[in-house]
Amino acid sequence: xxxxxxxxxxxxxxxxxxxxIECRSLDFQATTMFWYRQFPKQSLMLMATxxxxxxxxxxxxxxxxxxxxxxxxxxxxxxxxxxxxxxDSSFYICSAERRGEETQYFGPGTRLLVL
Amino acid sequence: GQQLNxxxxxxxxxxxxDVSMNCTSSSIFNTWLxxxxxxxxxxxxxxxxxxxxxxxxxxxxxxxxxxxxxDSFLNISASIPSDVGIYFCAGQLGFGNExxxxxxxxxxxxxx
Numbered sequence: 001x002x003x004x005x006x007x008x009x010x011x012x013x014x015x016x017x018x019x020x021i022e023c024r025s026l027d028f029q030a031t032t033m034f035w036y037r038q039f040p041k042q043s044l045m046l047m048a049t050x051x052x053x054x055x056x057x058x059x060x061x062x063x064x065x066x067x068x069x070x071x072x073x074x075x076x077x078x079x080x081x082x083x084x085x086x087x088d089s090s091f092y093i094c095s096a097e098r099r100g101e102e103t104q105y106f107g108p109g110t111r112l113l114v115l
Numbered sequence: 116g117q118q119l120n121x122x123x124x125x126x127x128x129x130x131x132x133d134v135s136m137n138c139t140s141s142s143i144f145n146t147w148l149x150x151x152x153x154x155x156x157x158x159x160x161x162x163x164x165x166x167x168x169x170x171x172x173x174x175x176x177x178x179x180x181x182x183x184x185x186d187s188f189l190n191i192s193a194s195i196p197s198d199v200g201i202y203f204c205a206g207q208l209g210f211g212n213e214x215x216x217x218x219x220x221x222x223x224x225x226x227x
Contacts, residue, residue: 004157032213043118043203043217044158093157095215102146102213106157 006107020080023094029074030096038091084114121218134191136221143184144206
C-alpha cells in the first residue's frame with residue numbers, strides 16, 4: 001500500500017498565530033511531496049512542490065514567506081502557515097510521490113479555521 | 116492557476132443509472148487521472164490513463180484518454196449509493212514534471 005497521513009486533521013487558531021501541518025508517508029519513501037489548498041466547493045489548487053533536502057518550489061501567487069515548507073526527510077514534509085488570517089481558512093491536502101513512480105498518493109487533509 | 120473544465124458541474128441521478136462526465140483542456144497532457152473525493156477527505160485515485168486513446172476499466176468505472184490528449188471522460192455504470200461524492204479529473208505532463216492540474220469537479224448525488 002501507499003498510505004499518507006496528515007496531522008492534525010483539523011485545527012482552529014486565532015488570527016496572527018502560526019500553525020504547522022505535518023504530512024507523512026507511512027509505508028514508503030517519498031522523494032517529492034506536494035501541498036494543495038482547497039476552498040469550499042472548489043477544486044484542489046497546487047501551492048508548492050517539496051523535494052527532500054531542497055527548497056520548495058512555490059506556485060505563482062503563493063507567498064513562500066507565509067507558507068513555510070520543510071521536507072527534512074523522505075517520509076515527512078511540514079507546512080507552516082505563519083501569521084494566519086481568516087482568509088487562510090481552508091482545507092490543506094498533501095500528496096506524496098513514491099520513489100521511482102509518478103503517482104501521487106493523497107493524505108486525508110487538514111481543515112484549518114482561523115478565527 | 117490553471118484548471119481543467121469538467122462537466123457537468125453536478126448530477127442528480129437515481130440509483131442504478133449510468134453516469135458520464137468529461138474533462139477538457141486547452142493544452143495536452145500525457146497522463147489523465149480520475150479521483151473521487153468524499154466530504155472532508157483527500158482524493159482517492161480511481162483510474163490512471165497513460166496513452167492517447169486508451170480505454171481503461173476499474174469495476175463499474177470506465178475512463179478514456181482522448182486521442183487529442185486534451186480530454187478524458189469517466190463513466191460509472193449501475194450507480195450505487197457509495198458512488199456519491201465529488202469526482203475530479205487531473206492532468207499530468209510527466210517526463211519529470213509531476214505536477215497535477217485538477218478539474219473543476221463533478222458533484223454526484225444519488226436520489227433514493
